[in-house]
Amino acid sequence: MSAIEQEKQVGSNIPIASVDRDRAPDFDDESRAQASANLKRVAIVSVSVVLFFVLLTVIFVLPRFVQTDQSVADDGAEASAVVADDSTQVAEVHDPTEAAVWRRTNQARLEQALALVTHLKARNVTQWAAVEFEAAINAISVGEKAYTEQRYEAAQSAYAEAIESLQRIAARTEEVVSQAVDEGFLEIASRNSTAAAAAFEFALSIEHEHEQAKAGLARARTLDQVTALVNEAEGYEDLGNLDAALQRYGEAVALDGQAAGATSAIARIKQVQLEARFKRAMSDGFAALEAKKLTRAKSAFARAIKIRPRAQEALDVLEQVENQILANRISQHLRAAISSAQQEKWVESAAQYRAAVKLDADLDGAATSAERATDRAKLDRQLESMIDQPHRLGSNAVHQEAQTILGTARSITQPGPRLSQQINRLADAIKIARTPIAITLVSDNATEVTLYKVGPLGRFERHSVSIIPGRYVVVGRRNGFRDARVEFEVSPDHHDAMITVRCEEKLAFESDR
Known part of the structure; x- marks a missing residue:
């Protein structure tokens, strides 16, 4: 048996009965069992194919690097010889130059075919295109046999057939991977973690860095745990325990961000909880409103709007509550202003009216009332000032x-008790302030006495004079003596007051004389 026939026999050992020719394997229970049974045969096939390529290289490739064109010339006569065995083909007749070209061409074709074989082996081709791959390997063997028999055209044809077949297989790679990935996601949707993992692992055995397959395999490996969490969450949701359901759904999403139904369930539960909080806030608001607790009602309705900012019902009722609160505050200020006015507390009354106007600038009469209260407060201060300082009333200007x-x-019509009392007191003070009071001035009959506001009084020992209440100054002058000056106040409460004015301190230059 020749080396080529031996290699063909090795290649023919690749198992093909267990692989579907037209599509990627289905991942049902029967196929999984069959795949498990074929694991040993797959290992044997892999070893056989590797040995096959080594033998091809040793037997057919290496001799080409040492074979010379001279050997072809020496064996030219043999090219036309007929082999006795009927199964042997007649060698083609080529001149040495043409034969060298054929050899280089076939060598390039063989290298191309072997590169495709290596590429497909790295993509687990025996698991999804074993029959076609076996046929391509056989075509390479046929080409090698023809090459050793110097049938270069036949070798080229066989290589071309192998290359075309291998390229067709390579072109199917993406489709096979895509089908496996799709199958994996369908199994995830069916919550079949084993089948899903097998599909994604198969896809990754072909394309090792396929991102979708990687992601799918990760999901498949957590699928059972995710499924248990989702089932538990659904149970809690049915029981109305939304917080527990939300927690379980959240744990499922943490394991698998695309967990079937979990994301939408979280959104649904949050919406239900949101609506429940909104209704509870609205209910609290209406209850407070019924109890006339406006501040509490406002807080509740504001909370409802924070939950649902565009809820028109909440916006409308909150506006009504705020208007009522504003009206109540204005009313409180007006009541306080009126009460203060009735008590003739005009400063407080004016302040309350101004506070009401600040809340509502268009409030009827409030601004006018504030001005009136301000005027009364000013009058009250003026009256009290005059009453508290009656001595000033002696001045004509003050009077x-x-x-x-x-x-x-x-x-002022309808004066209150305070104003009436102030009017009487000031009238009395004015009257008293213009009533003269007798006082006595005492001197030494040597001092010239002058009473300001009255005039010179001359020298005397005692002198009586009647003057209206007020502050006065009396001055005494005497030659050789220092002037005497006395300030005093005449009060309606003090009659017959005695004021002494004498010049008693001699000047120094007068005493030296």
Whole structure:
């Protein structure tokens, strides 16, 4: 048996009965069992194919690097010889140059075919295109046999057939991987973790870095745990325990971000919880409103709007509550202003009116009332100032001012008790302030006495004079003596006051004389 026939026999050992020729394997129970049974045969095939390529290289490739064109010339006569065995083909007749070209061409074709074989072996071709791959290997063997028999055209034809077949297989790689990945995701949807993992592992055995297959395999490996969590979450949801359901769904999504139904369930539960919180806030608001707890109602309706910012019902009722709260505050200020006015506390009354106007600038009469209260507060201060300082009333200017203030006070209709009392007190103070009071000035009959506001009084020992209440100054002068000056106040409460004024301190230059 020749080396080529031996290699063909090795190649023919590749198992082909267990592989579907037209599509990637289905991942049902029967195929999985069959695949498990064929694992040993696959290992044997892999070893056989490797040995086959080594033998091809040793037997057919290496001799070409040492064979020379001279050997072809020496054996030219043999090219036309007929082999006695009927199964042997007649060698083609070529001149040495043409034969060298044929050899180089066939060598290039063989290298191309072997590169495709290596490429497909790395992609687990025996698991998804074993029959076609076996046929291509056989075509390479036929080409090698023809080459050793110097039938170069036949060798080229066989190589071309092998290359075409291998290229067709390579072109199917993406389709086979895609089908396996699709099958894996279908199995995930069916919650069949074993079949899903097998499909993705098969895809990765062909294309090792396929991102979808990697992601799918990761999902398949957590599928059972994810399924258990989703089932548990669904049970909690049926029982109405939404918090527990949400937690389980969240754990499922943490394991598999695309867990079937978990993401949508989380959104659904959150929406239900959101609606429940909204209804609870609205209910709290209406209950507080019924109990006339406006501040509490406002807080509840504001909470509802925070949950659902565009809820028109909540927006409308919150506006009504805020308007009512505003109206109540204005009413409180107005009541306080009126109460203060009735008590003739005009400063407080004016402040309350201004607070009401600040809340509502268009409030009828409030601004006018604030101005009126301010005027009354000013009048009250003026009256008290005059009453508290009656000694000032002796001045003509102050007296005139007091009369004006008194006239303003008397012009007010329906004066309150405080204003009436102030009018009476100021009128009395004005009257008293213009009533002369007798006082006695005491001197030494040597001092010239002058009473400001009255005039010179001359020398005397005692002198009585009647003057209206107020502050006065009396001055004494005497030659050779220092002037005497006395300030005093005449009060309606003190009659017959005695004021002494004498010049008693001699000047120094007068004493030296």
